Amino acid sequence: MKLIKILALITFILFFQPIGAQDVSIALVKYNGGGDWYANPTSLPNLVKFSNDRLNTNINTDIPTVPIGSSELFNYPFVHITGHGNIILTPEEVENLRKYLMSGGFLHISDNYGLDPYIRREMKRVFPDQEFVELPLNHPIYHQKFDFPDGLPKIHEHDNKDSQGFGLFVGNRLVCFYDYECDLGDGWEDPGVHHDSKEKRTEALEMGANMIQFVFTQ
Numbered sequence: 045m046k047l048i049k050i051l052a053l054i055t056f057i058l059f060f061q062p063i064g065a066q067d068v069s070i071a072l073v074k075y076n077g078g079g080d081w082y083a084n085p086t087s088l089p090n091l092v093k094f095s096n097d098r099l100n101t102n103i104n105t106d107i108p109t110v111p112i113g114s115s116e117l118f119n120y121p122f123v124h125i126t127g128h129g130n131i132i133l134t135p136e137e138v139e140n141l142r143k144y145l146m147s148g149g150f151l152h153i154s155d156n157y158g159l160d161p162y163i164r165r166e167m168k169r170v171f172p173d174q175e176f177v178e179l180p181l182n183h184p185i186y187h188q189k190f191d192f193p194d195g196l197p198k199i200h201e202h203d204n205k206d207s208q209g210f211g212l213f214v215g216n217r218l219v220c221f222y223d224y225e226c227d228l229g230d231g232w233e234d235p236g237v238h239h240d241s242k243e244k245r246t247e248a249l250e251m252g253a254n255m256i257q258f259v260f261t262q
Contacts, residue, residue, distance in 0.1 A: 069104040070256075071120040073151075074111045077132035082109075083156050084126055087232035094232075094249040095256045099189055103256075113137035117144045122259050123151055126229045128158040131166055138169045145170070145212075145219040150259045153222040154229035157202050167212065167220065176210035176222055185209070185221060188257040190250035196223055197247040199231040199240065217262065221255060228252055 072088060074081050088107040095101045110116045110123065113136050117123065123144075125131075133141070145151060153163055164176065179185065179195070186192040186209075196209040207226035211218045231240055231248020240248075 067104075068102070069106070069108060069120055070122040070124065071108045071110045071117075073117075073123050073125045074109050075125065075127075075131045075133065075137075077130040077162065079127035079129035079131050079159060079162065080156075081125070081127050081131075083128065084154075084229040084233050084237075086234045086237065087126075087229045088124060090234065091232045091249060091252045091256070095253045098250075099253055099257055101256065101260070113140045115140075117141070118147070118149065121148070121150060122256065123149065124154065124229070125151065125163070126154045126156045126159070128156050130162045131159065132162075133166050133169065138166070142170050146214050149219070151220040152255060153220065154227060155202075155222070155224050156227060156229055157200070160224060163222070167222075171212055174212055176212060179209045179211050179218075179221075183209075183211075183218075184262075185218065185254055185258045186251075188254040190254050192251060192254070196226050197244075197251055198226060199244050199248050200227040202227065218258075223251075 070088065070092065072081070089105055092103045092105050092107070096103055110120065113134065117140060141151070155163070167176070181193065181195045186195055196207040198207040202225050205225040208224045210222040210224060212220040228248050228251055231245055232252055235245060
C-alpha cells in the first residue's frame with residue numbers, strides 16, 4: 045500500500061536526511077456535523093516547520109485537507125482532527141477511518157474545547173470494543189526528542205482540569221492520540237493568535253514534534 049511505502053520513506057528521512065523533494069505530508073481532516081474542523085489554520089504548518097528544524101525531518105509545509113471518508117486519507121501517515129463542536133461520521137466514513145488506522149495510519153485529535161463528547165461517541169463507532177485509555181507517564185510518546193516526565197503539558201485552561209493524553213490501540217500499536225484539556229493545536233498557532241507565552245508555545249510544539257517522531261519511527 046502507498047501508506048506503508050510512505051511510512052518507510054519517512055523513517056529513512058528522519059534518520060538519514062536525504063537531499064531532495066519533500067515527498068511526505070501530514071493532513072488536516074475535514075468532517076461533517078457542524079464542528080469547525082478548519083480551526084487553527086496556522087497550527088499544522090508551524091508544527092511541520094518546527095519539526096523540520098528540530099528533528100531534521102523533511103515534511104511538506106503545505107498542509108492538505110482530506111475528507112475523512114476519502115481514499116486520499118491513506119496517502120498520509122499522520123492526520124489531525126480538531127474543532128469546538130459536533131462531528132458526525134457516516135457508516136462509510138467510520139469504515140474508512142478504521143481501515144486507515146488498522147493499515148498503519150495515525151490520528152491525532154486535539155480538543156479545541158467542546159469536541160470531547162462528540163469525538164468520543166464517533167471513535168467508539170470506529171472501535172466499538174475500545175475506550176480511550178489514559179497513557180502512562182512512561183509512554184514513549186512523552187519521551188522522544190523532548191522529555192515530558194509529567195506527561196501532556198497544559199497549554200489552555202478550558203475547564204481548569206488537568207491535561208490528559210488518551211490513546212486507542214490496534215494490538216500494541218498506538219493509532220490515535222487524543223489531547224484533552226490541553227489544546228496543543230492552539231499552542232502551535234502563530235504567536236499573535238492566542239497570545240500564548242513563548243514557554244507555552246514551545247511546550248506545545250515540542251510535544252507535537254514528539255508525536256511526529258513517535259509516529260514516524262514506531
